[in-house]
Amino acid sequence: MSVLIDDLRAIVGAPHVLTEATHGRQALSAVERDWRKRYHGRSHCVVLPGTAEEVAAVVRRCTSEPGVSLVPQGGNTGLVGGGVPDETGRQVLLLTRRLNRVRHLDRDNQTVTVEAGCVLQALQEAVAAAGLLFPLSLAAEGSCTIGGNLATNAGGTQVLRFGNARELCLGLEVVTARGEIWRQLDGLRKDNTGYDLRDLFVGSEGTLGVITAATLRLFPQPRSRVIGWAACADLATAVALMRRLRDSFDAELVGFEAMNATSLALVARHYPDLRRPLEGTHSPWSVLFEIASPHDEAGVRALAERTLEAALEHEEALDIALAENDTQSRTMWALREAIPLAQSAEGLNVKHDIAVPLSALPDFVTAADAALASLVPGARHITFGHLGDGNLHYNLQVPEGEDAAAFLDRHEAAINACVYDVVIRFGGTISAEHGIGRLKRAELAARKPAAALAMMRAIKQAIDPAGLFNPGVLLPDP
Numbered sequence: 001m002s003v004l005i006d007d008l009r010a011i012v013g014a015p016h017v018l019t020e021a022t023h024g025r026q027a028l029s030a031v032e033r034d035w036r037k038r039y040h041g042r043s044h045c046v047v048l049p050g051t052a053e054e055v056a057a058v059v060r061r062c063t064s065e066p067g068v069s070l071v072p073q074g075g076n077t078g079l080v081g082g083g084v085p086d087e088t089g090r091q092v093l094l095l096t097r098r099l100n101r102v103r104h105l106d107r108d109n110q111t112v113t114v115e116a117g118c119v120l121q122a123l124q125e126a127v128a129a130a131g132l133l134f135p136l137s138l139a140a141e142g143s144c145t146i147g148g149n150l151a152t153n154a155g156g157t158q159v160l161r162f163g164n165a166r167e168l169c170l171g172l173e174v175v176t177a178r179g180e181i182w183r184q185l186d187g188l189r190k191d192n193t194g195y196d197l198r199d200l201f202v203g204s205e206g207t208l209g210v211i212t213a214a215t216l217r218l219f220p221q222p223r224s225r226v227i228g229w230a231a232c233a234d235l236a237t238a239v240a241l242m243r244r245l246r247d248s249f250d251a252e253l254v255g256f257e258a259m260n261a262t263s264l265a266l267v268a269r270h271y272p273d274l275r276r277p278l279e280g281t282h283s284p285w286s287v288l289f290e291i292a293s294p295h296d297e298a299g300v301r302a303l304a305e306r307t308l309e310a311a312l313e314h315e316e317a318l319d320i321a322l323a324e325n326d327t328q329s330r331t332m333w334a335l336r337e338a339i340p341l342a343q344s345a346e347g348l349n350v351k352h353d354i355a356v357p358l359s360a361l362p363d364f365v366t367a368a369d370a371a372l373a374s375l376v377p378g379a380r381h382i383t384f385g386h387l388g389d390g391n392l393h394y395n396l397q398v399p400e401g402e403d404a405a406a407f408l409d410r411h412e413a414a415i416n417a418c419v420y421d422v423v424i425r426f427g428g429t430i431s432a433e434h435g436i437g438r439l440k441r442a443e444l445a446a447r448k449p450a451a452a453l454a455m456m457r458a459i460k461q462a463i464d465p466a467g468l469f470n471p472g473v474l475l476p477d478p
């Protein structure tokens with residue numbers, strides 16, 4: 001195996017291959033452990049190619065080494081353990097962070113071609129500097145990469161208007177298991193020449209190939225943004241408020257997020273400087289909405305005020321505040337985005353990233369809350385997320401004062417089964433955003449229809465017959 005490391009050094013340059021012997025265990029641990037600290041593997045080595053050609057050469061070399069497999073990793077912000085190696089010490093961890101160039105921005109076509117290791121926020125900023133908008137936005141945007149976003153088909157806060165990463169992607173450059181580079185970066189919006197290969201790789205979680213670049217859709221920057229906060233008595237009224245805003249603003253309603261009171265209490269504990277709007281109003285639910293429009297702010301604001309007055313009259317909210325300036329807008333978003341960080345600071349927890357049809361969401365939460373109350377009394381419900389997409393992070397924090405690890409050992413499997421049973425009963429999915437990774441393979445096996453699983457396995461077998469890419473992730477064992 002040391003010959004493998006020497007050969008990889010020859011391909012990417014010695015400084016770009018990290019091993020325990022040259023860089024120490026601590027440096028490797030940082031990329032071998034996942035963001036939630038639930039998985040801590042051991043790689044054979046870490047390799048950082050600088051071009052697609054180098055990635056292809058790494059793949060070809062690894063294919064010829066029996067028993068070795070490859071794990072692609074971008075920003076390592078994934079929440080299901082898909083981007084870290086297992087414990088065998090036989091996996092090469094391929095970091096994309098040196099593939100970080102914005103290759104080409106085409107104003108007329110409204111597209112950008114960017115390498116996979118480019119950090120999402122860096123792309124947003126580069127595109128904004130050219131007066132355009134790349135709308136994918138999530139709390140991990142300062143670290144997550146375009147390749148990771150596509151490999152997980154990331155969602156985020158603007159899906160309501162712009163769709164998931166899949167909808168934003170027009171083409172890909174991928175290194176396949178044969179060590180070939182497949183390029184389709186022409187930025188076409190129409191191409192009916194057979195199976196859509198791009199869509200196979202989007203959401204494949206590193207199991208079919210290494211994404212090295214992508215061509216992505218861009219949009220005009222909105223002329224005005226109006227952001228508001230509403231206190232709601234329950235989820236059903238929050239859904240009614242959304243319907244009203246959508247009737248008024250149609251596609252200009254770009255974000256609609258809900259948070260329960262326990263989520264915000266956790267943020268208050270860990271981020272006391274973030275002041276909640278409408279602090280005087282006690283409400284079980286809070287809602288953050290964003291309207292982004294090509295029209296002047298005065299007109300948008302006036303329509304928002306009329307719409308919200310009607311919402312108050314119909315008791316769709318207890319109180320509503322519109323942000324008066326950028327600072328207030330940023331604080332509202334910071335509160336929402338601090339929830340996963342506050343959960344992490346509070347300690348181990350159980351996360352569910354579910355979606356059900358929006359019309360069924362309030363009843364789903366009532367049913368799931370009731371089922372869990374009898375299963376794990378005292379567990380804290382941290383329920384928040386992209387209400388507009390029917391997607392909630394339906395999470396549980398262990399009861400105050402209990403040992404988190406022991407609690408998870410005892411209850412996690414039963415909690416998951418309980419929540420997912422209710423999800424399926426309401427016609428939903430066990431993963432709306434984060435994917436399957438290592439965490440949810442067993443659940444996928446239990447709940448995905450057999451015909452779908454068989455087709456997924458057939459695709460994997462056709463594209464990566466030797467199982468080079470990310471074994472142990474996404475696909476359940478046969």
Ligand SMILES: Cc1cc2nc3c(=O)[nH]c(=O)nc-3n(C[C@H](O)[C@H](O)[C@H](O)COP(=O)(O)OP(=O)(O)OC[C@H]3O[C@@H](n4cnc5c(N)ncnc54)[C@H](O)[C@@H]3O)c2cc1C
Pocket residue numbers: 035071072073074075076077078079081082083084096116117137138139140143144145146147148149150151152153154155156157205206207209210211212340341433434437470473
């Ligand atoms: C605070 C926080 C908030 C988050 N909010 C959201 C949210 O709102 N919506 C959402 O969808 N997700 C969210 N996430 C999850 C995570 O940020 C996304 O899944 C993100 O898209 C992962 O990108 P990454 O570069 O960090 O990928 P990684 O974590 O490095 O990898 C994730 C998966 O993609 C594969 N992969 C990575 N790069 C490539 C590549 N170039 N080619 C092939 N496979 C690759 C890996 O093997 C792994 O299976 C959040 C995470 C955090 C920590």
